[in-house]
Amino acid sequence: MLSPALILLSLFSGVALCKLYDNVADLPGLKYDFVIVGGGTAGNVVANRLTENPKIAVLVLEAGLSNEGVTSSQVPFLLNQLIPDSTYSWNYTTVPMPGLNGRSMPYFRAFFLGGCSAHNGMVYTRGAADDFNRYATLTGDKGWSWDRILPYFLKSEKWSPPADHHDTRGQFNPKVHGTKGPISVSLNGFPWSTFEQKVIQTTKELPHEFPFNLDMNSGQPLGVSWLQSTIGGGERSTSATGYLAPKFIRRPNLHVLLHAQVSKLVNATHKAGKPAFGGVQFRYGNSLFVAHASKEIILSAGPVGSPQILLNSGIGAHSTLSALGIPPVLDLPSVGKNASDHPSLFIMQWEVNSNETFASITGNATRFAQGLAQWNTSRTGPFVDSGVGTHIGFSRLPKHSSAFAVHADPSPGPGAPHLEMTFTPGGFGAVGANLMTIDIAVVSPVSRGSVTINSNDPFAPPLIDPGYLSSEFDVIALREGVAQAKQFVSAPVWSGYLGAMTTDIAGLSDLELETLIRSSTGSSFHLVGTAGMSARGARYGVVDPDLQVKGISGLSVIDASVVPIVPAAHTAAVTYAFAERGADLLKQRWSC
Numbered sequence: 109m110l111s112p113a114l115i116l117l118s119l120f121s122g123v124a125l126c127k128l129y130d131n132v133a134d135l136p137g138l139k140y141d142f143v144i145v146g147g148g149t150a151g152n153v154v155a156n157r158l159t160e161n162p163k164i165a166v167l168v169l170e171a172g173l174s175n176e177g178v179t180s181s182q183v184p185f186l187l188n189q190l191i192p193d194s195t196y197s198w199n200y201t202t203v204p205m206p207g208l209n210g211r212s213m214p215y216f217r218a219f220f221l222g223g224c225s226a227h228n229g230m231v232y233t234r235g236a237a238d239d240f241n242r243y244a245t246l247t248g249d250k251g252w253s254w255d256r257i258l259p260y261f262l263k264s265e266k267w268s269p270p271a272d273h274h275d276t277r278g279q280f281n282p283k284v285h286g287t288k289g290p291i292s293v294s295l296n297g298f299p300w301s302t303f304e305q306k307v308i309q310t311t312k313e314l315p316h317e318f319p320f321n322l323d324m325n326s327g328q329p330l331g332v333s334w335l336q337s338t339i340g341g342g343e344r345s346t347s348a349t350g351y352l353a354p355k356f357i358r359r360p361n362l363h364v365l366l367h368a369q370v371s372k373l374v375n376a377t378h379k380a381g382k383p384a385f386g387g388v389q390f391r392y393g394n395s396l397f398v399a400h401a402s403k404e405i406i407l408s409a410g411p412v413g414s415p416q417i418l419l420n421s422g423i424g425a426h427s428t429l430s431a432l433g434i435p436p437v438l439d440l441p442s443v444g445k446n447a448s449d450h451p452s453l454f455i456m457q458w459e460v461n462s463n464e465t466f467a468s469i470t471g472n473a474t475r476f477a478q479g480l481a482q483w484n485t486s487r488t489g490p491f492v493d494s495g496v497g498t499h500i501g502f503s504r505l506p507k508h509s510s511a512f513a514v515h516a517d518p519s520p521g522p523g524a525p526h527l528e529m530t531f532t533p534g535g536f537g538a539v540g541a542n543l544m545t546i547d548i549a550v551v552s553p554v555s556r557g558s559v560t561i562n563s564n565d566p567f568a569p570p571l572i573d574p575g576y577l578s579s580e581f582d583v584i585a586l587r588e589g590v591a592q593a594k595q596f597v598s599a600p601v602w603s604g605y606l607g608a609m610t611t612d613i614a615g616l617s618d619l620e621l622e623t624l625i626r627s628s629t630g631s632s633f634h635l636v637g638t639a640g641m642s643a644r645g646a647r648y649g650v651v652d653p654d655l656q657v658k659g660i661s662g663l664s665v666i667d668a669s670v671v672p673i674v675p676a677a678h679t680a681a682v683t684y685a686f687a688e689r690g691a692d693l694l695k696q697r698w699s700c
């Protein structure tokens with residue numbers, strides 16, 4: 109039997125061949141089985157999987173612009189132009205953070221189709237098996253354990269040859285990768301051979317401290333591995349290019365509306381003895397509209413947008429809502445709390461005695477133009493890679509670290525790292541200077557932050573507090589990271605290659621180093637946890653292990669916000685895997 113929404117659709121079939129709508133007036137109607145808020149990393153996964161069933165009608169409401177023709181999103185090496193480009197950004201700034209000496213900073217979130225997958229660093233990391241086994245324990249649902257989530261990682265992934273088709277044997281483990289999914293993943297496709305050889309040689313000279321790891325995405329990330337990125341054929345792969353590829357977006361039961369900013373959930377009712385919402389209010393141009401979902405509303409607005417919409421809708425801490433005059437629907441104090449993210453430190457940067465660095469391109473307008481032209485004609489050359497680096501290393505703090513006197517070990521198990529190092533034949537500094545960088549991030553942070561609102565205007569920007577370095581543990585961990593980076597470059601292979609550090613840290617006391625860390629730490633933009641899952645019946649948490657909002661009927665959150673604790677990984681791959689399972693949970697619930 110056709111659903112009413114589909115009957116409506118069939119009346120209008122043939123009106124528009126492309127189901128990506130720029131104008132609300134062109135939508136055939138506003139009644140659907142499912143309404144998904146946010147066409148980002150997770151939202152497009154859910155939209156794709158639900159519409160595999162032609163009887164299910166799905167509307168995606170995306171606030172931002174189209175990703176079509178955004179060259180800086182397509183060309184991996186243009187990353188540094190894309191991220192600060194305010195056209196494709198929500199233009200958020202964090203609140204001042206005491207842990208960073210009162211600094212606030214830009215907090216980038218993408219404002220176009222594909223969400224952050226379309227403007228992130230493309231680093232493809234899954235985290236440690238221990239991360240997922242902890243999620244399973246925390247939620248009482250074995251479905252979130254590593255063994256049960258791994259198939260979802262593989263389902264979303266299409267392992268692809270690097271753009272230069274070099275011999276990749278010994279650089280990854282094919283057994284842990286998927287080959288049929290929508291998201292392309294590959295090794296770098298342009299060599300920085302001198303630097304790469306030195307990193308690999310370090311794993312031989314210091315094998316105890318920095319062992320080589322064939323593939324950091326096996327669930328056992330400790331060691332140094334070759335970088336993997338969400339890139340295929342020299343182009344960035346995103347949830348928009350993958351999950352909304354032409355063959356999917358053409359489905360008559362899938363509609364995506366751009367420029368539609370959701371304010372809140374409306375048409376409150378009761379279903380099965382619980383509060384429920386029949387509609388989603390959004391702004392298009394200067395007018396408000398309501399889209400209706402007969403089955404379920406899914407928030408996929410990301411770890412900033414989803415808690416904001418919950419709060420705007422009266423779901424959150426009673427005290428916060430009443431103070432703003434927002435009628436409370438459900439007292440759910442964890443909404444927006446428990447935000448966790450990776451603090452990142454870029455001070456470990458050296459001048460190098462080599463011109464085989466990114467500066468050879470970024471510091472010479474002629475070579476930059478040649479590189480872009482080469483990408484344009486053949487999808488080869490230096491522009492096929494993100495410029496993030498060549499390798500990633502994951503390590504643990506020493507057992508005797510003073511960090512453990514401040515806080516019990518926050519890592520989920522012995523196979524999970526505390527620190528991540530990214531090795532890069534380039535850096536930030538004088539244009540044209542030949543540099544190398546070891547970026548250090550704490551991937552087991554103790555600090556927690558929040559996302560909240562301070563206005564009853566649903567379109568006012570939320571307050572974002574990643575809470576960086578609010579725990580001394582994270583500061584000590586970064587200090588240990590500095591020591592580990594120094595140890596890395598103490599391997600004999602670096603002598604004669606390394607020049608001076610661009611920030612002189614020689615002879616700093618622990619206290620002076622701490623001050624430098626607090627004044628220079630930045631963000632990794634890996635925010636999670638703001639609509640975190642917890643066990644059914646737990647006294648905290650926002651969603652149950654099936655991703656439905658606790659105490660509400662017909663409302664799920666499926667995006668990075670449900671991940672309860674930040675994994676030891678850049679968070680896009682995890683978001684894809686969670687969204688794949690989230691879509692399966694919806695299909696089971698609605699037998700569709």
Ligand SMILES: Cc1cc2nc3c(=O)[nH]c(=O)nc-3n(C[C@H](O)[C@H](O)[C@H](O)COP(=O)(O)OP(=O)(O)OC[C@H]3O[C@@H](n4cnc5c(N)ncnc54)[C@H](O)[C@@H]3O)c2cc1C
Nearest residue numbers: 146148149150223224228229230231370410413668678680
């Ligand atoms: C600068 C940056 C670099 C990063 N680098 C990496 C990396 O290299 N590797 C990695 O794995 N991860 C990286 N990440 C993190 C990763 O990209 C994110 O964790 C992940 O993409 C989050 O997915 P999501 O679906 O939760 O949210 P998003 O992808 O942000 O999707 C949310 C979508 O909802 C839309 N939206 C929000 N509010 C509303 C509203 N009210 N109405 C309608 N639509 C709305 C947004 O416009 C967006 O399209 C990076 C993130 C950033 C910002």
Ligand SMILES: *[C@@H]1O[C@H](CO)[C@@H](O)[C@H](O)[C@H]1NC(C)=O
Nearest residue numbers: 193194195196197198199219
């Ligand atoms: C961010 O700022 C730019 C430039 O002012 C603007 O074009 C864009 O629409 C802004 N984004 C949002 C979400 O307001």
Ligand SMILES: *[C@@H]1O[C@H](CO)[C@@H](O)[C@H](O)[C@H]1NC(C)=O
Nearest residue numbers: 374375376386387389397398
């Ligand atoms: C749904 O809510 C909107 C906005 O509050 C309101 O205009 C509309 O009348 C409501 N529709 C129904 C069917 O209650």
Ligand SMILES: *[C@@H]1O[C@H](CO)[C@@H](O)[C@H](O)[C@H]1NC(C)=O
Nearest residue numbers: 441442445446648649672673
């Ligand atoms: C944050 O999460 C932890 C579990 O990781 C939980 O114990 C705590 O209650 C949560 N806090 C809030 C405010 O939700």
Ligand SMILES: *[C@@H]1O[C@H](CO)[C@@H](O)[C@H](O)[C@H]1NC(C)=O
Nearest residue numbers: 462463464465467468469475
């Ligand atoms: C690098 O240096 C070598 C030798 O000094 C020189 O021949 C070459 O042109 C330089 N390459 C670049 C990219 O500057």
Ligand SMILES: *[C@@H]1O[C@H](CO)[C@@H](O)[C@H](O)[C@H]1NC(C)=O
Nearest residue numbers: 468471472473474475476478
């Ligand atoms: C810039 O690159 C071009 C092309 O390789 C080269 O001819 C020129 O000498 C370079 N300029 C500088 C200042 O290195």
Ligand SMILES: *[C@@H]1O[C@H](CO)[C@@H](O)[C@H](O)[C@H]1NC(C)=O
Nearest residue numbers: 179183480481482483484485
């Ligand atoms: C790529 O080439 C096409 C024509 O072949 C041109 O129109 C376009 O501007 C080029 N893009 C870039 C980024 O160089």
